[in-house]
Amino acid sequence: MDKEKKTDKHKSVGIISPELFTFDYLKLESGDKFGPISLAYETYGVLNRDRSNAILIAHALSGDAHAAGVHEGKENTGWWDEFIGPGKAFDTDKYFVICSNVLGGCKGSTGPSSINPRTSRPFGLDFPLITINDMVRAQKRLIDHLGIEKLLSVVGGSMGGLQALSWLVNYPQNVRSAVPIATTIKHSPQQIAFNEVGRQAIMADAHWKSGNYYDGASPSKGLAVARMIGHITYMSDKSMAEKFGRAKKNAGEPFKFTADFEVEGYLRYRGDNFVKRFDANSYLYITKAMDNFDASAGRRFEDSLRGNKAKVLVISFKSDWLYPAYQSKEIVKACKLAGIETTYCEVDSTYGHDAFLLEVEEETHLLKHFLKKIFYAYEVTGDYGA
């Protein structure tokens, strides 16, 4: 074992201060003007002099801006901490890494739980219907604010991958590469159906009150059910069998409708934990944005990409049945038809959709190599490829 390498792998970006960027308004995809908008974001590493080393990380449905390191006095590391830091996939000795909470979120960015300046009360369902493209438009404002004209890469798994595709289509001049991971051009009816049942579970909760629950109890039972459905789809049949089997939580007689099996206890635990940190209305708005997203915007996806100079790395996972490999292959096919230099890897993993968070070694290898190639091409030629 290379000891120094091992130490590197465990280096953290350390203590991180979340930041906030507020701007006047955004013209939404619906045509409406909406603002002011705040985005919570974090950065890791240092932006180089010619601003060519910036990587934007886009988070998934339940993620936030806290992708790496720890906050002062807190213990929880960022959601992709194993990927971001000195010597890691997104090597903060080389790159400047940015992650922001999406528009519509509930972790510092403007969303349905934010105060509506017109009423001085939380928006609730008065929050406008936003899209993945709107989330990306807001991110573009943040990138402008940071003085970055062209991102080295936009990277994201799951809903983060939808955002990476949106960047690729809508801001071809502003990205040198994109890495959509475990994602799709557009949701299948099965993916829509799982999200819809989650939404129905929230809206079935008597505490939901058409979104006006901020003065009282939250629709936490409904949100917990939505999260449990999510967790089943994030794992694979095999990973569940390996993790839980049919092990029982309690010895002796099963008691009626308590969590008898380990897997039941796990789902309840994850559901109950989620409601402490997530807003039910945000869950509705964000899942709806995912379902409505179509990177091809009604055209053939390859037609949306023609003339695009960005390089693309697509990653999928064998046991991921929520975003199956065939959807990643559709991205690859369209990119190739559009003449985009595209690398594809289907990682052999049993973790299901969760693999994009867990297959650290394999993904690190792919990402490091890909980013180095893009970054080096620029270093040598000084050419953004535009």
Add this chain to the structure above:
Amino acid sequence: MDKEKKTDKHKSVGIISPELFTFDYLKLESGDKFGPISLAYETYGVLNRDRSNAILIAHALSGDAHAAGVHEGKENTGWWDEFIGPGKAFDTDKYFVICSNVLGGCKGSTGPSSINPRTSRPFGLDFPLITINDMVRAQKRLIDHLGIEKLLSVVGGSMGGLQALSWLVNYPQNVRSAVPIATTIKHSPQQIAFNEVGRQAIMADAHWKSGNYYDGASPSKGLAVARMIGHITYMSDKSMAEKFGRAKKNAGEPFKFTADFEVEGYLRYRGDNFVKRFDANSYLYITKAMDNFDASAGRRFEDSLRGNKAKVLVISFKSDWLYPAYQSKEIVKACKLAGIETTYCEVDSTYGHDAFLLEVEEETHLLKHFLKKIFYAYEVTGDYGA
């Protein structure tokens, strides 16, 4: 086309009167005595003189005793009507077909919504925790009552298949064959997880009130969510894509969190319809029975089958991801290891788990051939094979 054959295919068993069989009590698997118990049942065709032509059909989670024909003055045909009737898979010109609503159900048999004779109020959660083996013990009493010593076959898909396996293991002297379709020896953690989320959705409904809702509003929203989850798992990614695509229900602007996509409308419709005909507590008890079931009873399944003289036909469907083919293959393997004459067919279907209700032609072919062989062997030898 053979015109007569076509006509045969559309022959119905006609108008059917549901019947009720009540008996004193059952010793449950838990050790408790429970009774009196009533079972709603229907029969089609005529029992022959030596009582050798009786086939028991076991229904799935949401099924009932009404498997074929119509009730007087009603229009809805039984849930397996295309399989049961003159010239059909279960040819009522040859066989005597029986189907009963399971113990714990809500369609005429004793279940949690039945009146508890001790309190003169519905049982609710005072109903005992029942098992698949208990359902089968109750069916055995019905079969005894009908004067049948040995069934020609026990056939069922999904939860019906669990019952077929239970018959095979617990009453080897009383079945000449079994046909478990799209089923498993025991639920995987993924199957448990989907049922558990359905239960959580019901119990999260404020109207559930720990099962004491019979005087007021029912937990219909929670039950609808449970049913929607079910429907997603009954279809396949492909069958949903073929049926719905990304078609929208409403032209124009999407309105917030209404059913925009066809698939959303479908799920809501199926969920809303289900709550009119099903009891939420029955859903809890029956899904729990499914999850707790293990045909191998902690041993190797083949050890539970040794010496068993029954013949077995196992059917699975390629796109069924809820009860994947590998689970059917486990049944086949154990049967073969136990020396049981076993036929296996994995039907090439895109319908997912629903295929067991929809692949009429393919299944009819398999069932007819199999039943004929078993029945003919008896006719010739007069030997029950016991």
